[in-house]
Amino acid sequence: MARKLRRLLAGSTVNERYGNRLEVITDGPHAVSALVILKSSGFEHLSNITCVDWIDEHRMDVTYNLWSYTHRLHAVVKAQAHRDALEVPTTGEIWPQAQVYEREIHEMFGVEFTGNPDLSPLFLHNWRDMPPLRKDFDTEEYSRRAYGVVDGVEEAGV
Amino acid sequence: MLKVSREEILDGKFERVLNFFRSRSLWMLYYCTGCGAVELPPTMTSRFDIERFGIGPMATPRQADILLVTGYVSVKTLKRIVRSYEQMPEPKWVVGFGSCPVNGGIYWKSYATINQLDRYIPVDLSLSGCMPRPQAVIDGFVNLMEMIRKGEAVGYKKYRLNYEWYKQNQAEVLERTEPVLRPGIASVGKVQETKKKISVMEGVK
Amino acid sequence: MILSVVKVLGHAFFVMAVGLLFMGVGRRFSARFHRRYGPPVWQSYIDVIKCFSRKSISHHWIMDMGSVMGLAGLVAASMFLPVGRYLPFQSTGPIIVILYLMPIGYLGMAMGVSASGNPLASIGIGRALTLMLGYEVPFATIVLCMIAAFNSTSLVSLGQAQQAGFLSWNIITMPFGFVAGIIALQAMLAEKPFDTMIAPSEIASGPMVELSGKFLGLAFLQHSVGIFVETGLIVTLFLGGGPGVGFFILKQFLVYMLSLAINAIFARYRVEQATKFLWFTAGGLAFIQLVINMYLRSGTI
Secondary structure, three states, X not given: OHHHHHHHOOOOEEEEOOOOEEXXXXXXXXXXXXXXXXXXXXXXXXXXXXXXXXXXXXXXXEEEEEEEOOOOEEEEEEEEEEOOOOEEEOOOOOOOOHHHHHHHHHHXXXXXXXXXXXXXXXOOOOOOOOOOOOOOOOHHHHHHHHHOOOOOOOOOOO | OOOOOHHHHOOOHHHHHHHHHHHHOXXXXXXXXXXXXXXXXXXXXXXXXXXXXXXXXXXXXXHOOEEEEEOOOEHHHHHHHHHHHHHOOOOOEEEEEOOHHHHOHHHOOOOOEOOOHHHOOOOOEEXXXXXXXXXXXXXXXXXXXXXXXXXXXXXXXXHHHOXXXXXXXXXXXXXXXXXXXXXOOHHHHHHHHHHHHHHHHHHHO | OHHHHHHHHXXXXXXXXXXXXXXXXXXXXXXXXXXXXXXXXXXXXXXXXXXXXXXOOXXXXXXXXXXXXXXXXXXXXXXXXXXXXXXXXXXXXXHHHHHHHHHXXXXXXXXXXXXXXXXXXXXXXXXXXXXXXXXXXXXXXXXXXXXXXXXXXXXXXXXXXXXXXXXXXXXXXXXXXXXXXXXXXXXXXXXXXXXXXXXXXXXXXXXXXXXXXXXXXXXXXXXXXXXXXXXHHHHHHHOOOOOOHHHHHHHHHHHHHHHHHHHHHOOOOOHHXXXXXXHHHHHHHHXXXXXHHHHHHHOOO
């Protein structure tokens, strides 16, 4: 399967990891075509979409987890985007459930998904700061400023 | 700060007679806010029976005396807790269950949960522990019954007299208009850089 | 004149006090079923006093009127029930009057609760009135059985007809009627398996969802008077009515404990299942009893 995919996906790297897992590394604009090829090769189930923030290498990975019932194989597609130009085309036309995952990633990481019809916030209530799951968001300082800090109490006998 | 503190508004003599009856039959609205609600069924059922003190569960805020805030309180939950508290008729009491309403508990660093419930609604009794065991819960409720009987549990009067202060605190959290972490302030910049380095190192590990 | 007013008021307070005592003892009894201790027996008095000492919120003047009407209907029904041959004023204890004063209580509560504007309350009241439609069928058939057997609708004469010892009680002579009566009593008291009206976690306690403070106190008192009247009816119809007030209350207590024992074991029926059960099973038993009574009375069918 890995050889077949290497032949089909000319511009990307295909690795084999342990067990029955494959890994495909592409970049943003080619992610959609890679996913279409994978879906037609037998990976019909999209498990979830998530995002990883590599702040040292100054990029973010939008990660798609796919599963194939026919071949019993698991594939991971990592679409790498540069941290200053976070744009990935949407996969809502391939799998309809991807629209909600992309909404969450847009809210929590700030990745712009072009073509997604609805990117309104899901969880955060009245949020004005930077997207909270990025590595340069200081959550302790936010909690200290917004909600206050309670001093510790001297326990008797401890 | 608070204009009127607790010591100034204790109940008068006539109220003490009614307080005897109120302390013997408390009905609680257990608003299962968070993970703490898992300790309430063992407390209410056969082994650690709390109905022998007259305390029973009631379904709606209109019928309940005690609002039981169990566990962590996120920003969305805070809005609903305030609304439920204001729907309850007086006299009413709030019990903070677990360490999270006291000082944030294990979620004190989180951007989504508040740290100190006492700034938004008046808390009469706090039970610490993560989660407190049923024996501790019963001990806390017996303490609350003593406080009510003596006329010291007057959180609802505090809320009424310090209404603007509580509303201001609530609006600060619920209707935010400016970002909290403002970038570009010089004195904070270095602190932010060092903190960024620490968080980056943690991320790499 | 003044003395009769005092007698009527005293009877009303006596009925409420005994009903609340039954509720308190009942809570302790069903706690023992669950292998735990329960609250003390005077807990219901403390609950009612606490309810009246809180501030209450009224949404409409119809809500005030409806709550009072609910209590008033049941207290009026309790005036006609002979408590061991004692009545607050001279009457023959007509059973038809009691049968139509009891729904006035329900309808008053329904009117008051619907005026509160909460949709959960309307669902709860719809279920309660459907259940009332369910239990009136076997209960009215039992009344027809009594008319067929004793030729009068007066509870006083029914009580007197059963005074000839234990074997003349209607529980022995009309067993099917007694079973139908016990099933109808479960529905009238809103105990499981017919307590879909209260249903705490489904519809947030049904009709009582918006009642606070004194309205909740009135609802509690209405429930306690209802316990007294309904168990009193079963005792007078089937268990002989008692030679004095003490024996009457003792027999009422036994009937209430039987109903609580059934409550502790069963789960809850849905409304359509409950009405079907009440109409066909309980109503069927009462109908068999009616046919037997009419046969015995006239010799032929």
